[in-house]
Amino acid sequence: MLTDLYQLTMGAVYHEQGKDDTATFDLFIRKLPKDWGYFIANGIEDAIDYLTTLKFEEDDIEYLRGQGFKESYLESLRSFRFEGEAYAVKEGTPIFANEPIMRITAKRTQAQLVETALLNMINYQTMIASKASRVVEAARGAKIADFGLRRAQEEDAAMKGSRACYLAGVGATSNVKAGKEYGIPITGTQAHSLVMSFPTELEAFRAYADTFPQGGVLLIDTYDTVKGARNAAKVGKELEAKGGKLGGVRLDSGELLSLSKKVRQVLDEQGLDYVKILASNDLNEYSIEELLDRGAPIDGFGVGTEMITAKPVAAIPGVYKLVEDEAGPKIKLSPGKRSLPGKKQVFRQADDQGVYTHDIIATEGEEVEGTPLLELAVKDGERARQKPTLQETRRYCLEEVAKIPKRFRQVKAPNGYKVELTEKLEEKIKELTRAYRDE
Amino acid sequence: MLTDLYQLTMGAVYHEQGKDDTATFDLFIRKLPKDWGYFIANGIEDAIDYLTTLKFEEDDIEYLRGQGFKESYLESLRSFRFEGEAYAVKEGTPIFANEPIMRITAKRTQAQLVETALLNMINYQTMIASKASRVVEAARGAKIADFGLRRAQEEDAAMKGSRACYLAGVGATSNVKAGKEYGIPITGTQAHSLVMSFPTELEAFRAYADTFPQGGVLLIDTYDTVKGARNAAKVGKELEAKGGKLGGVRLDSGELLSLSKKVRQVLDEQGLDYVKILASNDLNEYSIEELLDRGAPIDGFGVGTEMITAKPVAAIPGVYKLVEDEAGPKIKLSPGKRSLPGKKQVFRQADDQGVYTHDIIATEGEEVEGTPLLELAVKDGERARQKPTLQETRRYCLEEVAKIPKRFRQVKAPNGYKVELTEKLEEKIKELTRAYRDE
Numbered sequence: 001m002l003t004d005l006y007q008l009t010m011g012a013v014y015h016e017q018g019k020d021d022t023a024t025f026d027l028f029i030r031k032l033p034k035d036w037g038y039f040i041a042n043g044i045e046d047a048i049d050y051l052t053t054l055k056f057e058e059d060d061i062e063y064l065r066g067q068g069f070k071e072s073y074l075e076s077l078r079s080f081r082f083e084g085e086a087y088a089v090k091e092g093t094p095i096f097a098n099e100p101i102m103r104i105t106a107k108r109t110q111a112q113l114v115e116t117a118l119l120n121m122i123n124y125q126t127m128i129a130s131k132a133s134r135v136v137e138a139a140r141g142a143k144i145a146d147f148g149l150r151r152a153q154e155e156d157a158a159m160k161g162s163r164a165c166y167l168a169g170v171g172a173t174s175n176v177k178a179g180k181e182y183g184i185p186i187t188g189t190q191a192h193s194l195v196m197s198f199p200t201e202l203e204a205f206r207a208y209a210d211t212f213p214q215g216g217v218l219l220i221d222t223y224d225t226v227k228g229a230r231n232a233a234k235v236g237k238e239l240e241a242k243g244g245k246l247g248g249v250r251l252d253s254g255e256l257l258s259l260s261k262k263v264r265q266v267l268d269e270q271g272l273d274y275v276k277i278l279a280s281n282d283l284n285e286y287s288i289e290e291l292l293d294r295g296a297p298i299d300g301f302g303v304g305t306e307m308i309t310a311k312p313v314a315a316i317p318g319v320y321k322l323v324e325d326e327a328g329p330k331i332k333l334s335p336g337k338r339s340l341p342g343k344k345q346v347f348r349q350a351d352d353q354g355v356y357t358h359d360i361i362a363t364e365g366e367e368v369e370g371t372p373l374l375e376l377a378v379k380d381g382e383r384a385r386q387k388p389t390l391q392e393t394r395r396y397c398l399e400e401v402a403k404i405p406k407r408f409r410q411v412k413a414p415n416g417y418k419v420e421l422t423e424k425l426e427e428k429i430k431e432l433t434r435a436y437r438d439e
Numbered sequence: 440m441l442t443d444l445y446q447l448t449m450g451a452v453y454h455e456q457g458k459d460d461t462a463t464f465d466l467f468i469r470k471l472p473k474d475w476g477y478f479i480a481n482g483i484e485d486a487i488d489y490l491t492t493l494k495f496e497e498d499d500i501e502y503l504r505g506q507g508f509k510e511s512y513l514e515s516l517r518s519f520r521f522e523g524e525a526y527a528v529k530e531g532t533p534i535f536a537n538e539p540i541m542r543i544t545a546k547r548t549q550a551q552l553v554e555t556a557l558l559n560m561i562n563y564q565t566m567i568a569s570k571a572s573r574v575v576e577a578a579r580g581a582k583i584a585d586f587g588l589r590r591a592q593e594e595d596a597a598m599k600g601s602r603a604c605y606l607a608g609v610g611a612t613s614n615v616k617a618g619k620e621y622g623i624p625i626t627g628t629q630a631h632s633l634v635m636s637f638p639t640e641l642e643a644f645r646a647y648a649d650t651f652p653q654g655g656v657l658l659i660d661t662y663d664t665v666k667g668a669r670n671a672a673k674v675g676k677e678l679e680a681k682g683g684k685l686g687g688v689r690l691d692s693g694e695l696l697s698l699s700k701k702v703r704q705v706l707d708e709q710g711l712d713y714v715k716i717l718a719s720n721d722l723n724e725y726s727i728e729e730l731l732d733r734g735a736p737i738d739g740f741g742v743g744t745e746m747i748t749a750k751p752v753a754a755i756p757g758v759y760k761l762v763e764d765e766a767g768p769k770i771k772l773s774p775g776k777r778s779l780p781g782k783k784q785v786f787r788q789a790d791d792q793g794v795y796t797h798d799i800i801a802t803e804g805e806e807v808e809g810t811p812l813l814e815l816a817v818k819d820g821e822r823a824r825q826k827p828t829l830q831e832t833r834r835y836c837l838e839e840v841a842k843i844p845k846r847f848r849q850v851k852a853p854n855g856y857k858v859e860l861t862e863k864l865e866e867k868i869k870e871l872t873r874a875y876r877d878e
Binding site: 003006012019060157158181187192214 | 440444449453462555559564586590622633751760
């Protein structure tokens with residue numbers, strides 16, 4: 001039922017017209033957002049689960065009856081299952097604009113109905129994995145933590161978003177539920193409210209260090225960051241004397257570049273060079289890169305709002321388009337919305353060092369060099385490949401991203417990695433365009 | 440468990456220090472996004488449900504044990520409930536920056552723990568209701584439909600987002616599940632794929648009109664919008680002859696201003712002046728206003744991505760701050776992050792015509808004219824006011840928005856509606872600031 005009404009009205013038309021031939025749809029993303037050099041395909045496993053379990057409940061049918069659908073169509077929904085096939089890239093694969101991420105072939109009513117839910121899952125999860133990968137690249141090895149839960153667009157976004165961040169290389173999340181559900185390392189220490197809950201900052205720090213004597217992190221900017229660093233240093237020395245060890249300090253406001261330098265100095269003067277400096281406060285890949293470029297001695301970044309919502313991008317133009325049915329390949333000609341006709345495969349090319357050079361989109365069955373990215377994922381409505389663990393997907397993703405040429409992994413990536421079409425595919429496009437124009 | 444880890448580490452500190460006095464936190468939004476004149480408070484009822492049902496399951500405790508929390512704290516979580524009180528504005532109330540939307544008073548561990556989940560719900564739902572209200576205002580009575588499902592940030596965002604849109608005056612949604620769950624009218628007709636599934640556009644239109652002879656809407660831009668309008672007109676006339684009636688045509692690409700005028704002409708020439716023109720394609724409040732300003736004959740707009748994600752805003756700065764505990768009122772002084780100390784109430788002032796003029800934030804107990812906005816919502820951990828129906832909330836929201844001065848309801852609203860502090864509150868701020876600076 002998580003679908004657009006028009007999927008059902010169209011289904012009713014196909015049902016009534018007896019037009020339930022086999023059709024193929026491609027799911028792809030039309031365009032990379034400004035400065036983005038690649039996407040990380042994600043949400044694929046959820047999509048496979050959805051395809052293989054989808055059905056209508058009796059109360060769904062009842063609701064649709066109230067919306068005026070005819071009995072014969074409602075009857076068909078009662079036994080509705082997805083019985084077709086799906087090809088998909090592996091979750092965690094870097095992909096580019098207009099490359100099919102998933103290709104669905106099924107009876108038209110089945111292939112059409114799944115559009116909305118597939119887009120909902122894949123659009124968001126792909127966007128966040130891609131955004132997180134940008135943040136990780138910008139941090140050049142400094143640890144990134146996902147602090148996005150409170151600004152995520154509701155619970156599912158928080159959960160799937162934390163997972164997407166981890167998949168793309170983020171080290172930990174503040175989201176306890178995501179930690180529990182997905183086995184992601186969790187991180188977090190204190191808010192300003194803790195500091196304000198004690199008569200003085202020093203007392204708050206001492207209380208915290210008492211409960212967490214090993215590796216605790218103190219938030220030092222509630223009143224005055226440099227004074228806060230001195231209080232933290234005092235507590236750090238007290239911990240040393242008692243056999244404990246302060247883990248770090250966190251800055252959450254103000255000018256992070258100059259403050260982090262001052263704080264580093266305060267800590268180092270006390271011999272606390274092992275105490276890490278962590279920073280948060282509306283960070284993104286641009287600000288992290290700038291801080292590191294300018295020599296900010298920051299060891300880790302907590303990234304919230306912008307990573308979990310991909311603000312200002314907020315949505316990527318993933319679409320799902322009919323590319324073939326029993327009457328042959330199809331093309332859409334609406335301005336700015338062209339689709340590539342027919343069943344296709346994407347081949348990835350690498351140089352001698354294993355660095356990816358370009359991709360080639362070919363019509364199904366063409367012999368092309370390179371690694372084919374689309375693999376059989378669902379056959380006859382059943383899962384056709386094993387679900388990898390999140391750890392496996394993360395490892396795969398990080399390996400694959402490392403093979404993308406460096407320039408496309410910059411914070412301001414050029415446009416764009418080369419994606420070619422084979423001659424045969426180009427020819428098919430021309431032919432179909434001519435045919436429609438002449439109609 | 441949908442919480443940041445630091446809520447639990449702080450809880451552990453309070454538990455160990457025996458520091459579980461009563462504390463009050465305010466939930467408020469720091470700033471209106473550019474051009475926004477107001478917010479619509481939303482997510483309040485979900486927040487109340489959360490507060491009154493929150494608990495930890497055994498497997499949650501087990502997970503936290505693995506994270507190194509001590510047994511005595513874990514034991515306290517086993518019986519953890521929210522037992523405090525919450526004041527909140529009514530769902531659907533227009534609110535402004537820095538006004539408390541919700542005020543929680545409870546034992547410190549309880550009041551602190553709920554922060555993240557409350558923010559997650561209220562931030563998103565408030566943002567979308569506010570964005571949708573802007574779109575509705577821009578449309579000046581033209582119908583708005585929510586087409587956002589496929590671009591929503593996962594399922595919860597789609598569901599709560601559709602609800603938020605409807606609450607704020609949007610007329611219908613394409614999201615069938617939201618229709619079923621919330622009783623929102625659903626809308627939708629066909630995608631380009633339907634048109635492409637038939638040998639010609641005309642055949643596709645005829646098939647659709649066959650199944651939906653009353654009020655169907657035809658998508659006319661798959662190949663060429665003006666040709667599409669002619670085909671639609673032909674089918675509209677055929678329907679007339681058979682006693683049916685074409686409802687409308689939809690444009691989903693290209694230059695909507697000139698196309699809508701041409702399409703109106705094609706339809707009117709055939710006497711089909713009753714056939715409505717609907718438009719979609721990356722619309723927002725700005726483009727809708729511009730289209731209407733320039734006389735586009737469009738009767739309804741389908742708004743997707745930007746309404747369901749509030750792109751480019753994507754997140755609003757809703758925060759949750761300690762304002763008082765048993766040691767007295769609290770203030771936070773971090774740059775750009777000031778909070779208003781102590782328990783407070785917001786009073787709304789109206790002129791003779793019932794138009795709102797300004798709000799006054801007062802310390803609790805002060806006598807101020809106007810309507811107090813914060814009402815008791817949870818008492819001793821139990822719901823203290825009835826949950827309104829969505830229809831009631833929608834009606835209330837529309838009535839209240841209509842009382843905001845027109846200039847703050849413009850697409851480019853000035854900054855901003857006046858929110859004053861009472862002298863007593865100003866004095867309290869000065870006093871606390873001095874005290875902390877002198878520390």
